[in-house]
Amino acid sequence: MVIYKMKTRIAPTPSGFLHVGNAVSFLITYCLAKSENGKLLLRIDDLDRERFRKEYLEDIFYALDWLGIQYDEGPSSLADFDKYWSQHHRLSLYDLALKSALEQGWVYACDCTRKDLMTSGNYPVYNGKCRDLKKSFHEKSAWRWRIKEDTSIHWVDLLNPNTTVNLSEQMGDFVVKQKNGLPSYQLGSYVDDLHFNITHIIRGADLLTSTAAQLYVATHWKSTDFQRIHFGHHPLITDKNGNKLSKSAGSESLKSLRETGKTPLTIIELARNSLGLPDEKIETTAELVQLCLAYKPFLNEKIRSI
Ligand SMILES: [Zn+2]
Structure with a gap:
């Protein structure tokens, strides 16, 4: 049996099509899990049923597959999600x-x-x-x-x-x-x-006040269990005009990137830059993980010095 020291999660909301900013956050979280030999949970936050749509839920599964992110725990399909994992349970x-x-x-x-x-x-x-x-x-x-x-x-x-x-x-x-x-x-x-039992949380800087x-x-x-959680906030990815991305079906949606035959390369590079990793040529999520393993971006100086 593998004993996991750390457990992190990605927690998308099925209230719109996922965008590049969401994907960068997922990739950073995935890198953290992989570089610490941790476990990754997919938690889909579906409390808000007014904006919920089945195609948004499907989009989450397609997006993770396209990005090359494998999670260890969480729903494996729409039916599995409805039956066991919805927040309404x-x-x-x-x-x-x-x-x-x-x-x-x-x-x-x-x-x-x-x-x-x-x-x-x-x-x-x-x-x-x-x-x-x-x-x-x-x-x-x-x-x-x-x-x-x-x-x-x-x-x-x-x-x-x-x-x-x-x-x-x-x-x-x-x-x-x-x-x-x-x-x-x-x-x-x-x-x-x-x-x-989450131990590490990666989220965008827009959630600093939530944390x-x-x-x-x-x-x-x-709750010492909660106080012990490590948080990492990454800068938000913005559009060309510097505006926060929103969950629309616009050009920054992962759906439109997938459907026009694009690879996640630019998103992988954005994640690399957000983590302050060197500008080495990488093409895949697996290579991004390798780069994280080599440079350990999550061990900031303060933690290192403890
Ligand atoms: Zn009031």
Whole structure:
């Protein structure tokens, strides 16, 4: 039996066609798993059923195959996903966590509408309007996690050692239960990462505040398992105009690249650059992994010196 020291995951959402930015993140995660002899989980985050489409789900499987990424755990097919792996099978786990947060008084009810939030001046940072209003919890309330004033979260990031997020200023009290009754991304992902015993997480820099929020949640539950997780945040891949990529069927979608007969070469090169690896000629994902093994990009200086 192989004993895995580390376990990481890729966690796409079937809410659009995957794009180049998603693929770079997957490749970096795959390299981390391979360079540390770790295990890779495919977790598909399908809480949001409004934007869910079967073709988006299929796209995830096609994309991983095209990229040459082999995962060790997770759904092997659409049917397998529906039967065993959908987040909707774990709703009771999320509810348990939410119930605990409610009992401890860590959350409060918020009835702000989207319009209230968007016109609050601080948007997308929540201005704390409902924090002290003691609104009653009802079926349609959002639940927000109360952040102590001036809370900063610091961690040693795998790709950017000195990372600090001022959670109060950059996010504000965040939603853990949405008005539709489902957990938010912050809560769902937190519960899942613990459930699957994840030890390392690679994500884009757009999720820095999410990581901070989840580490903050972990301090409340005194979850050393979560606090021990290593995080690595890579810079976001942008389009030619410097804009964040979105999950559309546009030219940056993996689907259109596949369908026009392209190989993942440019994406592999983007991943190599994001990892600060030397400009050596590589053509395949396997060669990218070899380069990672040679240069160990995830061992940042701070960790090395410990
Ligand atoms: Zn509110």
